[in-house]
Amino acid sequence: MKKTLVSALTTALVVGAASTTFAAANPFSDVPADHWAYDAVSQLAADGVIEGYGDTTFRGNQNITRYEMAQMIAKAMAKSDVSAADKALIDKLAAEFSDELGNLGVRVSNLERNADKVKWTGEARYTYTSTRDEQNDGSQVKDNADKLQLRLFPTAEINQNWHVKARLTAKTDISSDKGDDGNVKLTYVYADGQYKNFDVKLGKMPLYSVADDGLVLDDFFSGAQVTFGKDLKTTLEAGRWNLEDANNHINGYNDATETYDNLQKDSAANYQGIELNYAPSKLRLGAAYRHFNSDAFTKVANYSNDTNGSDDANIWSVGAGYKFDHNWDLFGAFAKNEEADNNNTSHNIQLSYKGTDIANKGTWGAYAAYRYLGQNVSLMPTYDTAHIAHLNEKGWEVGAAYVPFTNVYTAVEYFDGKNFAGNDAKTLFGRVSFFF
Structure with a gap:
């Protein structure tokens, strides 16, 4: 693991700099006063954590080894006048670099080695959705939704390779002040084993169609997922996908009564999938095939005019992208869903400019896209303007994000x-999220 010296110091080892009103004098000739890391570098030099090179240079863009990082951590560990927050950060870094510190003769206690076994992060999210749908008689149906959502993300370390990850979700409808059954729900929980060029997940986990960037699916499934490879990554998935979240658009266009009865009988589809994704540099290519089996598909995703329709959904997708700069x-x-005889294709093209980074105030991004979304292939697409009850639509979309x-x-x-x-279909979507 290598990182640049500036990145290592200013993002992970800012001991003392955060609480200092005026930075110490800068001893390095290659760190000007207007450099974004000036204050942190100057303070760390004054504290004796960093020394630079004999020619008065800092060389902040130069890669460092884990042992060099461990040397700086050892110097930080020797400091006594640090805040509780800085002490916790030092303990965390000491645990991560414990082997290197041990080789340097620095003792790391079991408590430090096991620091932060369970970590919590979260998001408080507000969303506003307003839809305007033209009817066959020329009238408009308007629908507005104000939602609040709290997401908590616990991550537990089992060992160097294995972690348990989960999400707890609570929802509230602002317009009615009605919560989601008054309960906090376990959205997913799974064990994640990460090895070199190999990753395995077991449990209930995110189900995202990476190859097509969420054109087909952005939901969750219960089962197993294995990903292996370096530039060319292969992902194998198998398990069960709960159809209840897709109930709205499943019932939206065909025989609702019979569809609902079938859904109650077989509310979770058997699922198998394979994805290939190739992204060596600026170019990225993807291809995927997914198979679902459930009685609910008999009158929905398949031959709507055939009472003996298939209970399968066989969906393949391809994607290609290029990052110019x-x-x-x-x-x-x-x-495309090969089993469906209608609304069985979807396509999307999107041009994006810049992008946001929630850690950096002032970052922003924008995009323009054309979307064509058939409900029998885009089962749960990722797009905020194309929620599950608002498919079988085509048109242009623009968006912007700001931190x-x-x-x-x-x-x-x-x-x-x-x-x-x-008929005309318009959707306005807004979101504000607070991460912690």
Whole structure:
């Protein structure tokens, strides 16, 4: 593991710098006063944590080894006048670099080695969705939704390779002040084993169609997932996908009564999938095949006019993207359900500019996209403007995101198009998230 010296010091080892009003004098000739890391570098030099080189240079863009990082951690461990927060950070770093510190003769206690076994992060999210759908008689149906959501993400370390990850979710509808059954729900929990070029997950975990960038799915499933490879990554998945979240659009266009009965009989589909993703540099390519089996598909995702329709959904998708530079990115995808005889294709093309980083105030991004979404192939797409009850639509979408403060994310998106019957369909979506 190598990182640049500036990145290592200012993002992980800012001992003393955060609490100092005026930074110490800078001893390095290659760190000007207007450099973004000036204060942290100067303070760390004054504290004796860093020394630089004999020619008065700092060489902040030069890679460092783990042993060099361990030497700086050892010097920080020797400091006594540090805050509780800085002490916790030092303990965390000491645990991560314990082997290197041991080789340097620095003792790390069992308590330090086991520091931060369980970590908690979270998000408080507000979303606003406003839809305007034209009916066959020319009238409009308007629907507005204000939602609050709290997400908590615990991560527990089992050993160097294995972690348990989970998400707890609570929801509230602001318009009615009604919570989600008054309960905090366990959205997912899974064990994640990470090895060199190999990753295995077991439990209930995110189900995201990486190859097409969420054109087909962005949900969760219970089972197993294995990913291996370096530039060319292969992902194998198998398990069960709960159809209850997809119930709204499953019932939306065909025989609702019979569909609902089938859904109650077989609410979770058997699922198997394979993905290939190749991303060596600026170019990225993806291909995927997914198979679902459930009685609920008999009258929905398949032959709607055939009472003996298949209970399978066989969906393949491809995607391709190119990152021109640090700012511009173009991506396109296509997907088809071979078992369905209608609304069975989806495609999307999106041009993105820049992007947000919640750790950096003032960062922003924008995009423009054209989307064509058939409900029998885009089962649970990732797009905020195309929620599960708002598919079988095509049109243009634009969006922008901005980080006004550190760990605060804002976004607005607008879709202007038509449904497959030719009626106007418009969606406005807004989001504000606070991360902690």
